[in-house]
Amino acid sequence: MLTKRIIPCLDIKDGRTVKGVNFENIRDAGDPVELAINYAKQGADELVFLDITATNEKRKTLSELVTRIAKHINIPFTVGGGISSVEDVSVLLNAGADKISVNTSAFKNPQLINDLANQFGSQCVVLAIDTKFEGGDWFVYLNGGRVKTETKTIDWAKQGVALGAGEILLTSMNNDGTKDGFAIDITKAVSEAVNVPVIASGGAGTMEHFSDIFTSGKADAALAASVFHYKEIGIPELKKFLKTKNIEIRI
Numbered sequence: 001m002l003t004k005r006i007i008p009c010l011d012i013k014d015g016r017t018v019k020g021v022n023f024e025n026i027r028d029a030g031d032p033v034e035l036a037i038n039y040a041k042q043g044a045d046e047l048v049f050l051d052i053t054a055t056n057e058k059r060k061t062l063s064e065l066v067t068r069i070a071k072h073i074n075i076p077f078t079v080g081g082g083i084s085s086v087e088d089v090s091v092l093l094n095a096g097a098d099k100i101s102v103n104t105s106a107f108k109n110p111q112l113i114n115d116l117a118n119q120f121g122s123q124c125v126v127l128a129i130d131t132k133f134e135g136g137d138w139f140v141y142l143n144g145g146r147v148k149t150e151t152k153t154i155d156w157a158k159q160g161v162a163l164g165a166g167e168i169l170l171t172s173m174n175n176d177g178t179k180d181g182f183a184i185d186i187t188k189a190v191s192e193a194v195n196v197p198v199i200a201s202g203g204a205g206t207m208e209h210f211s212d213i214f215t216s217g218k219a220d221a222a223l224a225a226s227v228f229h230y231k232e233i234g235i236p237e238l239k240k241f242l243k244t245k246n247i248e249i250r251i
Contacts, residue, residue: 003248004214005045005221006235007199008228010035012051012081015065017229029229033068039228040073042235045250047073048169048199048223050101050128051081052144063095070096078126078169084112086119093120101169103128104142107149107156110163117164126199127165129153131186132173138186145173153186154193161194168194169223171201177226179205182213191218199223207233207241214247 010017010032017029029035036047049069051062066079079092080101089100100120106112106127116125130141131153138153157168170190172183182203191198197220200213204224213219227233242249 002197002220003045003250004219004242005199006043006210006238006249007046007048007221007223008035008039008044008235009048009050009201009223009225011225012049012062012065013053018052029226032065033072035229036069036077037072039235040075043239043251044075044235045221046075047077048101049077049079049081051079053081063091066092066095066097080126080128084109086115089116089120089124093124099124099126099167101126101128103130104144104147106160106165107140107142107151110159113160113163113165117166122164122166122196125165126167126169127157127160128169128171129156129160130171130173131183133183133186138189141173154189157190157194161196165196167197167199169199169201171223172203175203176201178203179227181205181209182217182219182222184212184217187213187217187219191220197221204233207238210238211242211245211247214242215245 017032076098078099078101079097083102084105130145131138132141140149140151140153140156175183182200187200199221200219201223204227210222213222239249239251
């Protein structure tokens with residue numbers, strides 16, 4: 001059995017780490033390089049950096065940040081935000097990123113997933129899906145959760161994997177920042193529908209939420225932000241707790 005992964009997420013805005021609730025009410029959470037170093041020391045398995053205000057002008061700034069982070073940590077990290085071309089990915093991987101995350105650009109141009117997988121390998125390509133439950137089903141949202149589509153989350157996850165995505169980063173907008181727990185039902189459904197790892201995101205508030213998403217939700221990894229940024233849950237303590245629940249985890 002593959003070990004489960006704990007992944008702190010750093011949302012980056014203008015070079016700082018920020019955090020919100022339900023994708024709104026953004027506040028500062030610290031310096032991303034310092035946080036990255038700290039999380040690597042604590043035993044995080046991977047890190048995810050998402051530039052939530054990504055524009056072409058800021059791509060250079062983001063690549064410089066990636067270079068700084070890569071110098072200081074020895075765990076894999078994924079970078080996303082505004083990536084829309086093979087060239088964008090080349091810049092970030094050359095700067096030191098291990099994987100890249102695509103979201104809106106991949107939905108609007110699914111061929112991008114195929115192009116990136118062919119160029120860099122599926123293991124580099126993480127398909128991020130922002131999803132919201134409404135009208136009796138889970139639908140895909142774009143542009144940082146601002147634009148609803150009529151595409152069901154399960155359908156897009158399957159298509160993305162068929163095109164070459166090597167991993168799914170699934171964020172429930174209903175649960176994001178609430179600390180009421182991960183969205184177990186949609187995470188389980190996606191995990192059972194695809195043959196690549198699924199990272200659950202949105203809603204972590206307690207250690208039990210992590211064990212629940214690994215067992216009931218069948219997630220391969222769990223991503224969280226504020227509970228780690230504000231030291232509400234320590235990664236070493238969390239991993240020890242998960243061990244007591246007989247969940248395979250790297251200590």
